[in-house]
Amino acid sequence: MALRKLGKDPESKSGGSPTVYLDDKTDNYLVQGWKVQDTERLTQMDIPAHETVVEIPRRMVQFFEEMKSDAGIDV
Numbered sequence: 001m002a003l004r005k006l007g008k009d010p011e012s013k014s015g016g017s018p019t020v021y022l023d024d025k026t027d028n029y030l031v032q033g034w035k036v037q038d039t040e041r042l043t044q045m046d047i048p049a050h051e052t053v054v055e056i057p058r059r060m061v062q063f064f065e066e067m068k069s070d071a072g073i074d075v
Contacts, residue, residue, distance in 0.1 A: 002024040002025055003021045003030065004021060004022045004023075004024055005021055006022055006064070007019070007062065009056070009057060009060055011057070017033065017034070018032055018033040018034070018054070018055075018056040018057070018060055019031075019032040020032075020056070020060060020064065022065065029064065033054035033055050033056040034054060035052065035053075035054060036053040036055050
């Protein structure tokens with residue numbers, strides 16, 4: 001598996017999270033973020049047992065390639 005780091009949260013105080021990756025082999029995004037544990041929000045989603053939900057700040061959207069392409073930014 002070849003993971004490509006697309007970007008880290010530039011405002012992260014610890015410098016380690018959240019982070020967005022692209023798996024070049026599967027062409028899927030991997031998102032490292034804060035584990036959502038808020039029951040009220042979780043009950044509003046249909047999450048299968050084999051999945052989880054992480055949260056990232058809106059400013060992280062800039063690291064998703066499609067967003068860059070749509071904005072005319074070279075990746």
